[in-house]
Amino acid sequence: ELKVEQNPLFLSMQEGKNYTIYCNYSTTSDRLYWYRQDPGKSLESLFVLLSNGAVKQEGRLMASLDTKARLSTLHITAAVHDLSATYFCAVALYGGSQGNLIFGKGTKLSVKP
Amino acid sequence: DAGVIQSPRHEVTEMGQEVTLRCKPISGHDYLFWYRQTMMRGLELLIYFNNNVPIDDSGMPEDRFSAKMPNASFSTLKIQPSEPRDSAVYFCASSLHSSNQPQHFGDGTRLSIL
Numbered sequence: 001e002l003k004v005e006q007n008p009l010f011l012s013m014q015e016g017k018n019y020t021i022y023c024n025y026s027t028t029s030d031r032l033y034w035y036r037q038d039p040g041k042s043l044e045s046l047f048v049l050l051s052n053g054a055v056k057q058e059g060r061l062m063a064s065l066d067t068k069a070r071l072s073t074l075h076i077t078a079a080v081h082d083l084s085a086t087y088f089c090a091v092a093l094y095g096g097s098q099g100n101l102i103f104g105k106g107t108k109l110s111v112k113p
Numbered sequence: 114d115a116g117v118i119q120s121p122r123h124e125v126t127e128m129g130q131e132v133t134l135r136c137k138p139i140s141g142h143d144y145l146f147w148y149r150q151t152m153m154r155g156l157e158l159l160i161y162f163n164n165n166v167p168i169d170d171s172g173m174p175e176d177r178f179s180a181k182m183p184n185a186s187f188s189t190l191k192i193q194p195s196e197p198r199d200s201a202v203y204f205c206a207s208s209l210h211s212s213n214q215p216q217h218f219g220d221g222t223r224l225s226i227l
Contacts, residue, residue, distance in 0.1 A: 033215050042204065043156075045215035088156065100169075101216070103156040 002027045004091050006104035013079045013111050021107045023072040023089035031092035032072045033101070034063050036085045043088065047074075079111045115139075117219035119205050125225045131193040134222045137186055138207030146206040146216060147180055147190050156204075162188065163210075195226045 003026040013019055023032070031050055035043040047056045049065035049072060056063050060083065062075045072089055086106045093100040118137040126132055138145050146161040160170040165182045173180070177196070182188040192199055202223050206216040 031213075035215075035218075042220045043206075043218040045217065048213055048215050050213050101158065105155045 002029070002091060002093055002100075002102045004089060004102045004104040006087075006089055006107050009105060009107060011107055011109045013076070013109065015080055015111055015113050016078050018078065019076050021074040021076070021087055021109075023074070023091075023104055025070050025091040025102075027070075027093070029067065029070070029091045029093060032065050033090040033092075034072070034074055035088045035090065037088065037106070038085050046087075076109070079109075081111050081113065084109055084111045117205055117207050117217055119203075119219035119222050121222060122220060123223045123225075125227065126195060127227050128196055129194045131191065132195045132199075132224060132226075134190040134203050134205075134224070136188045136190070136205030136219060138188070138205070139217055140186070141209070142207035142217070143185075143210050144208045144216075145182060145188050146208075147188070148204040148206065148218075150202045150204060150221070151200075159190070197226045200224055200226050
């Protein structure tokens with residue numbers, strides 16, 4: 001059974017600081033997704049990571065994937081208040097169809113001035 | 114593109130009533146997913162369809178839950194009879210067949226069963 005663990009689950013940051021959110025998963029996977037959810041809103045796709053060593057960046061967010069360690073990281077650089085949201089990683093079973101996505105519990109990020 | 118469209122946005126009803134949630138996926142997407150989100154259990158996949166055919170419904174909690182996709186542009190999730198523990202936010206998502214595409218989520222239906 002594929003299990004996905006995110007940590008931390010809650011993160012309070014000062015503006016301007018850097019931090020990393022971790023996503024560990026328990027079995028082989030070839031696809032990992034990061035999503036953002038604002039309070040009361042839908043989930044918005046941030047990154048799709050498809051291979052070992054994949055790195056993607058958008059603004060102050062950078063995601064990476066290490067399939068050998070079964071680990072993905074979401075790095076936040078010089079945080080700003082607008083980044084406050086809940087971030088989810090979702091992992092697909094290796095060779096599985098689009099439907100076999102398992103979501104982590106989410107990391108609730110709060111960026112304070 | 115209009116995105117995934119769900120209705121209603123909010124639903125409040127009494128225990129025992131039938132509830133029907135509706136979803137219109139993004140045009141051209143061949144996968145459709147129904148999820149349920151609660152504080153306790155997080156985001157759970159209930160069922161998903163490929164080309165209008167249900168592929169995996171193992172996440173459907175009980176026989177009280179049923180889902181249909183009569184055509185490529187419409188799906189329903191029905192709960193009959195509803196119970197207070199069904200209160201949650203229900204999301205519909207759609208995606209293209211390619212595995213390198215993310216799922217696109219609708220705005221969700223916030224369901225409260227009294």
